[in-house]
Amino acid sequence: MDGNLYPYPSQADAKQPLQATLVWDLPLRLFHWAMVCVVAVAGVTGFLAPEWWLDLHVIAGYALGTLLTFRLAWGFLGSHYSKFWTFPLTRGGAYRHLRAILDRKPQDHAGHNPAGAWMIILLLIVLVSLVATGLVVLGGQENLGPLASAATFQTGEIAAKIHEIAAWGLVGAVVLHLLGVFVETRIFRHPVLAAMITGKKVTAELPPGAPPGMSAVRGGILFLAVTALLLAGGRTLAGKFPSGWRAVQAPAAYTTECGDCHHAHHPSLRTRQAWRALMNGLPDHYGEDASLDAETVRTIRAYLDANPAGTFDTEAAQRVGRIETSSFRMTDVPYWKARHQSIAPSVFRLTAVGSKVNCNGCHKDAASGRFDDVKIHLPTGDKK
Ligand code: HEC
Ligand code: HEC
Known part of the structure; x- marks a missing residue:
């Protein structure tokens, strides 16, 4: 087996004595828990609620879109372990990690473990496709939202089918994610849930670069900028006439x-x-x-x-x-x-x-x- 499982620059070499180290920055943790709430609202209103609750579902969708845009930007601008390039997405990594689970040999991962990293990528892809198809349905079928002028009824109908499949995909992905958290906390005794609250993990890895604690202000500014940008863009688009509808003046x-x-x-x-x-x-x-x-x-x-x-x-x-x-x-x-x-x-x-x-x-x-x-x-x- 090769010695260096996670070949991103110098990180695997930086070691310290085992100690509680801040690995998840505050913006990432806030993002995570905000996401949990918003997905719950979107899920309940989407799967269970009558159609005239659509406005709440749509608000949850907009919030989801904003959070996701922030997370994608944070994957480049956040602290070390929030950055996408530090995700251990090697092909063999996830397999070796799953083997380690079966062998019950815990591994030390300061950031995401390889299976967890793939999980996050999957979740992000499913969530982005849910927001994207949701906007097309809203614009095409209901003639509402930023795509009202762009999407036809027909495209809206196709998007509605994909939206539904993606929603079930999300249910599956969330179940897998919770299973992963269960395995980490119960079998490996890695308190990953507590880590997503306090941000700290006991690890020998020394996070390179600026400490994650420094990024809270940067995260706040980025979030406000993303929100303002999406609001401005969305309002401009939503102000256009919806496709397939026009105002007619009755005599x-x-x-x-x-x-x-x-x-x-x-x-x-x-x-x-x-x-x-x-x-x-x-x-x-x-x-x-x-x-x-x-x-x-x-x-x-x-x-x-x-x-x-x-x-x-x-x-x-x-x-x-x-x-x-x-x-x-x-x-x-x-x-x-x-x-x-x-x-x-x-x-x-x-x-x-x-x-x-x-x-x-x-x-x-x-x-x-x-x-x-x-x-x-x-x-x-x-x-x-
Ligand atoms: C007593 C109240 C009431 C009246 C009167 C009424 N509707 Fe509705 N309509 C509703 C409700 C409630 C729904 C949502 C039903 C559901 O949950 O699917 C609805 C749904 C619809 C929808 C589907 C909307 C969508 O976006 O899914 C259309 C189209 C519609 N109505 C057209 C009409 C037309 C045309 C008339 C008059 C001939 C009419 N309705 C009269 C209450 C009413
Ligand atoms: C004298 C009263 C009266 C006038 C004026 C009137 N309607 Fe009606 N209309 C009715 C009644 C009554 C019904 C049936 C209502 C019901 O079933 O509850 C009806 C039903 C309709 C329906 C069918 C609604 C359905 O059930 O889907 C249409 C369409 C309609 N009218 C169009 C018109 C148009 C167009 C005009 C103008 C040229 C007009 N009406 C003028 C009384 C009127």
């Missing part, structure tokens, strides 16, 4: 006449054919006489003809608007039914709603046609 006749008995539906919610059929059947409109004079009909027809579902790429247009129904109702579209079946009928009858056709009773942005998850507010009252 006054549409808002008043078609908003008389129910709220005036956004034109992206029906196909051109459906709108034409509805406009041709106004005298017998779902049991009501909704007849209008010829001039008003012309104005409304022109508006609906110019802006039907096919001209929008939003979730509502794709999943509801573009789907034909023989009744011409959007509320007969299977997707619509599936998404609203868990709502008690009494909620639809509340005065704040009145009927299922009053989308704006629960979707605060119904008039704009956006139907963002974060704008869903079930009216309170006699809910069930």
